Amino acid sequence: MLGIGIDWAEEFHDVAFGTVEKGVIEQFRIEHGPSGVATLIERALRLEPDPAEIRVVLETRHGLLVEALIDAGFAVVPVNPDLVARRRGPARKKDDAEDARICCLLALDRHAMLKTLIPHGDIGGELRAIGRDDERAARDQRRLLNRLRADLQTTYPAALTLAGSDLGAPTVLRLLERWPSQPELAEASREDLVAFARAGRHGWPDRFADQVEHALAVPGLPTRDYLVRAKAAGIRLAAVQLLALHDARRGWEKRMAELLLGGPRSGRDHTVKEPDPGKAFPGGDIYLSFPGLGDRLAARVAGEIGEHIAQFDTPNAQQCYAGRAPVTRRSGKNDFVVARRLAHNRYLGDAVHQWAFCSLTRSGWAREFYDTKITTGKSHHAAIRALGNRWLEILWHCLTKGVAYDENIHVTNRNRALGRAA
Structure with missing residues (x-):
């Protein structure tokens, strides 16, 4: 050797x-x-x-x-x-x-417990790359939206009134790209607003024009003219960047669904009409069967785990890889538990954390598990980490057995393990 x-x-x-x-x-x-x-x-x-x-x-x-x-x-x-x-x-x-x-x-040193790298395949590698790019783009979106909101609060309050709780809506961003300051928007005629809404395929152009006029009529504190002029270019730049990020993420989400199921989705039910197993990620339908995993989160989790679930000998190995398994430190009279491992796949750990949070409204036992942890004095993030750890264990068993997740079967097994009636 x-x-x-x-x-x-x-x-x-x-x-x-x-x-x-x-x-x-x-x-x-x-x-x-x-x-x-x-x-x-x-x-x-x-x-x-x-x-x-x-x-x-x-x-x-x-x-x-x-x-x-x-x-x-x-x-x-x-x-x-x-x-x-x-x-x-x-x-x-x-x-x-x-x-x-x-x-x-x-x-x-063959006695060193070091595992040989099992490389991703073409589908898994593309899924992982897209998932990581999408996660970075999501962080960029939040950063740009926070900066844009701060600029609009000081120079363009009518845009915040018009946007409401959805500042990242494409219609609002396109409006900021065309009229990056409140005086410019106030000079636009009603015909310009209606034509703008129709060009953006807005469903109710006249209603959109009424909303803009109402937002401009809302009284507000006076703004500094020099600040409005200085911030106009930055507002337009942020709107352009957010629109580009929105389009890129939509394209990535569509590609994620194709890679998970082996074909593009179509129709109102968003199903794959003619899936090609050779172009699908192994176990993609199993990932999507879990509550809280949509196309984006399922693609991020699947891309980081890879096609070869056999590389994880036990559920604990997969939990350690994601950083969800707690680490016990014992020395003499000292005995404490570290919340999570420092050396882990942070992309997978963040995706599992979001998955556990999203499952609270879609899984009855997950909500019960979380509430029990909170009742015992755990913090929110500690309870979410424990729930993510449990979800990874269930995912490992489903992938190794090749079966989709079934809430009823899991609840029955859980009740049997806890020694209580279903």
Whole structure:
């Protein structure tokens, strides 16, 4: 067996080769590019012709370097950077070549409980990438909406009156893009407002014009003219950005549904008429059968877990990966529980947290579980974490058995486990 340790960077990578008999035998540096990676693969195959017997340890599980090593047939083992840091010695001095040597020694230690990376397939990889982009876009939307609301409160109160509780509505954003200040909107005629509503396919153009006139007639505190002029360009920019984010997220949501079920949805019932199992994510219908999981959340959870549920030996392994499983610390007389693991997949953890919250209004036992935790003195987030931990356990059993979630079956089993009548 050949062990390879890599300390990766953006421009170059430090590499260490080693064998079980001799330990680390050579160290060198390669450039991050096709020629450098090809050199690494060629030198590794020269020492060990069988790619399956080459074990690579590095501190990341994503990127072009990881994909190239997987395509070459190597066993890639990603590790947490803290694991390498703990083996640097008392001083823990950071050195790229030394980190590569430590990774090489980890690769040679078959007793180390390190799991080989199981890469995502094409469907799972696309689903994960779209889900992460959608999650980042959702954060950008909240940030831009908060900033836009603050600007409108000081210079454009009529827009807030018109928007009501839905400032991110496309009609409101298009109106701010065209008339980014209240004086400009006040100069618009009723015919302009009706034509604008019709161009945006508003259902009631005349009613929209009445709403705008009513919002302009609402008395408010005076605004500074210089501030109105200064904020107009920023308001228009925020509206344009929010419209672009809205369109992108709608396209992503449509693509998520296609990847989960193997075909585009159509009709009022939003069902897939002719699903193609070969183009569907494995178990996509199982994810969508859970209460609280729509297309977006189901795609985020499924994309982070991946197509191979067998990589998690137990439900606890999946819970630890999502950071939902509590960690017990015992030493002498001290005994306390850490709320969640520091090393976990944060994208999956955030998605499960939202899933648990959304399930409160769609699952009777989930609401009962949450209320019980609150009654015992747990905080809201602690109760949601515990509920998410339970949902992951149920999800693992459904995926391993290949069955959709059934609320009645789960409630019956839960009541039997609790020793009470259904």
